Amino acid sequence: METRARNSRRVPSVVLAEFHTANAVLHAAERVRDAGFVRWDTHTPFPVHGMDRAMGLKDSRLGWIVITCAITGLTVAFTMMHWMNGVDYPIVIGDKPGGAPGTLPSMVPILFELTVLFSAFGAVFGMLHLNRLPRHHHPLFSSERFRRSSDDRFFLSIEADDPKFDLDKTRALLEGAHANHVEVLEEEVS
Secondary structure, eight states: OHHHHHHOEEEEEEEEEEESSHHHHHHHHHHHHHHTOOSEEEEOSSOOTTHHHHHTOOOOSHHHHHHHHHHHHHHHHHHHHHIIIIIISOOOBTTBOSSTTTTHHHHHHHHHHHHHHHHHHHHHHHHHHHTTOOOOOOGGGGOTGGGGGGTTOEEEEEETTSTTOOHHHHHHHHHHTTOSEEEEEEEEEO
């Protein structure tokens, strides 16, 4: 255990800037976007109108994931019922052939249910994947000031693994954006 402690060192992982107003963090986000950073985020107690544009965010890919899952669910439901009722175990009732298209009206509830089921799973797991969740630890959680991000403070964080990250230049950029407080959060690596 002592050997491990001696071999580990602390390296910067996040630069965190605190702002007192939504307008201040919005303008800081524009400056960080214009500086070319890609691994950064804003943390606000409520949605800030115009923040997506200020951060340069594109439309979410989650909609495409959900529609793909919905079409997959619809196709699976149709194929499953056609196979079961028309090919694998056909039952002729009232001189109607088994399977599609003759039984299509009776398939509608199951088609709907599997479409909704697959899209719901796609939405949940797609959101988790796109947001890189679950993440049980992040260096931001160790900041006492960051606890106020869900109450009355606005924060902007830039990760150290950003290609443009340079500790001094990043700190100067955030201070130049009129941050009320800039904090460098470190992480222990071995």
